[in-house]
Amino acid sequence: MHIERDLVGGDVLLKVAGRLDTPNAKPFEASLMEVVSTTGGGIVVNLAGVDYVSSSGLRALLVAGKAMRTAKRRLALEALQPQIREVFDISGFSTLFEIS
Amino acid sequence: MSVLAELLAGLGLLFVGLSRLSSHLQHATGWRARQWIRRATGAPLRGLVCGTLAGAATQSSNAVAIICGNLVRGGVFHTRDAIPVVAGGSVGTAALVLVAAIDFRLLVFFALAAVGFAIHLRLDRHPGWRDWIGAALGLTLALLGLVFIKQAPRALDAAAMATWIGPLLSPWLGFAIGLALAVVSQSSSAPTLLVLALLQAHLLDLSAAFPLVLGANLGSGLSALLAAGGLEGTGRQLCHVHVLVKAVGCLLVAALWAVGLVSARLWGSAEPADLLQAAAGGNIALAVSVLFLTLQLAGALPVTLARGAAERLASRLSPPSLEDGASRPRYIDTRALDAPASALDLSQREIQRLVSLLPTLLPDLDQSDAATPGERLALWRGAGAVVRDVDLFLVALMGRGPGPEELAVALRQQALVEMIRALQDTLHDFSEVVESFDALPPLGFNLSESLRTLVLSLADAEGAEDLSVLAALTADRSTLLHRIRQSLLGTQAEAGDEMRRLLLATTLFERAVWLMHRIVVALHPVENDDNPGLSSGAERNEVHAH
Numbered sequence: 295m296h297i298e299r300d301l302v303g304g305d306v307l308l309k310v311a312g313r314l315d316t317p318n319a320k321p322f323e324a325s326l327m328e329v330v331s332t333t334g335g336g337i338v339v340n341l342a343g344v345d346y347v348s349s350s351g352l353r354a355l356l357v358a359g360k361a362m363r364t365a366k367r368r369l370a371l372e373a374l375q376p377q378i379r380e381v382f383d384i385s386g387f388s389t390l391f392e393i394s
Numbered sequence: 395m396s397v398l399a400e401l402l403a404g405l406g407l408l409f410v411g412l413s414r415l416s417s418h419l420q421h422a423t424g425w426r427a428r429q430w431i432r433r434a435t436g437a438p439l440r441g442l443v444c445g446t447l448a449g450a451a452t453q454s455s456n457a458v459a460i461i462c463g464n465l466v467r468g469g470v471f472h473t474r475d476a477i478p479v480v481a482g483g484s485v486g487t488a489a490l491v492l493v494a495a496i497d498f499r500l501l502v503f504f505a506l507a508a509v510g511f512a513i514h515l516r517l518d519r520h521p522g523w524r525d526w527i528g529a530a531l532g533l534t535l536a537l538l539g540l541v542f543i544k545q546a547p548r549a550l551d552a553a554a555m556a557t558w559i560g561p562l563l564s565p566w567l568g569f570a571i572g573l574a575l576a577v578v579s580q581s582s583s584a585p586t587l588l589v590l591a592l593l594q595a596h597l598l599d600l601s602a603a604f605p606l607v608l609g610a611n612l613g614s615g616l617s618a619l620l621a622a623g624g625l626e627g628t629g630r631q632l633c634h635v636h637v638l639v640k641a642v643g644c645l646l647v648a649a650l651w652a653v654g655l656v657s658a659r660l661w662g663s664a665e666p667a668d669l670l671q672a673a674a675g676g677n678i679a680l681a682v683s684v685l686f687l688t689l690q691l692a693g694a695l696p697v698t699l700a701r702g703a704a705e706r707l708a709s710r711l712s713p714p715s716l717e718d719g720a721s722r723p724r725y726i727d728t729r730a731l732d733a734p735a736s737a738l739d740l741s742q743r744e745i746q747r748l749v750s751l752l753p754t755l756l757p758d759l760d761q762s763d764a765a766t767p768g769e770r771l772a773l774w775r776g777a778g779a780v781v782r783d784v785d786l787f788l789v790a791l792m793g794r795g796p797g798p799e800e801l802a803v804a805l806r807q808q809a810l811v812e813m814i815r816a817l818q819d820t821l822h823d824f825s826e827v828v829e830s831f832d833a834l835p836p837l838g839f840n841l842s843e844s845l846r847t848l849v850l851s852l853a854d855a856e857g858a859e860d861l862s863v864l865a866a867l868t869a870d871r872s873t874l875l876h877r878i879r880q881s882l883l884g885t886q887a888e889a890g891d892e893m894r895r896l897l898l899a900t901t902l903f904e905r906a907v908w909l910m911h912r913i914v915v916a917l918h919p920v921e922n923d924d925n926p927g928l929s930s931g932a933e934r935n936e937v938h939a940h
Binding site: 349360386 | 837
């Protein structure tokens, strides 16, 4: 898994590539939480390079989403591949996150 | 050939009967019945007497050991309390020969007739009797199996066998023949017939028949391990106790016999065989019966007295299985029933533990070293047993007349337990569908991992905020799933059977999410429009109907 970090406007853009599976979920969650704790704006996660998401990957997003909701900040997802979008729809995550 | 056919038919009936008995007993034995059984077997002497009566009634110590094993596995009572019952079972089978000539076969036929008439009269449709009649059918089928097994050796020409074997018989060969015949025929009847034939044909005296009787006694114990079939863990421990009773009896009586022989050689006292025959008034058949009874008593009494050590040994030989561990409640305790507030606190903790264990019922498709289907099946069965125990606990609590507030809480918990039970079963069914694919299609993977995410979130939920998020995540998604089903039906990409299983997976997924939503609402501390009195019977009926 590879994560690139950019600043777009006031938001942090995280470009994720690879698999969001069990081995990668912890580093992914740590990266997200690090951004949550060290920045003050919104976070946008670009998932264009992600072709596999398991329950561990979804849970990492859920943890970060909870922290962002508590801080009343925005966490958005973008550029989901169709099969990844299906996981988000079926799991109900599409209703929890702003997806573009 | 008829001997083999009767033996196999008997074994088949025994296995089917025990399986039915085991499954129905777990449902049939309510809290009161469990309390009664525990009281009846709470002291070693009472347990020994109960076992003796059970052995006399069933005429099979194997049946007593295996039925006790099933009761222990069903959580009705504990291994330690069951040990004297198993020990008594051996005494009962031997003692009855001396006190009465009951035709066991006729008893079984009448019992089977009674169960058959009960089913014909549709008494098994009565909710309170259904499982008791199911358990009675299982028991009578198992006992009918034992009748077949015991009858089978009668077709053997014992006299011919005795003529053939008698001259060749050495003490060790006699022991081995007795043991083998008892193991194969699942009872000591066959070797007993052989011993009597050998004695009556004067091919053998009582002294030479002694090793054969010892072998038959030990063999009938070992046969319980074979008859136990799939019984494992704590359930199987009592079969080991049964073998221990037989082995200790053999060792002690053999030691006493040896002392008698040495005494006869050195000091010219009477031979043990002569003493035994004299005690039986010269009746050779009675002498064999007395020897059998002595073997049972010599095994039963020491094992009952040292039941702690027997339990440790049995536990080492058959360690508790995964299902045993999963089926033990962690918090609820009957002693708390007198204090309703504490009892409700304990049942609430048990319910929370059941929720936290829900993810173990689903496959983790992302990890190759996750639990196997067999392990998940054991966990599902174990979790189901705990749900039943919590339900019985709450019923017992409500039966003690708690205050209105406590009654309301108990009813709410009972409704929650029913939803958890329904969710456990749905997750189990879903897992079976997912695991039925050789190569899981992407939709199956997405459904499984989505469901796993939701269940993990439910298991970890802490406080109102988590529950609010979960309520949103588990909101109605019938439109989405309908669209997915239509898409599946419209594509020819999936093979017919594969599509059918995927459709079933979507249905089970939808039901699981709906149940989770109801559980989230019930767990939510705030009463709201989504939480309209979960204690109502209508709500519970809805769970079953959905």
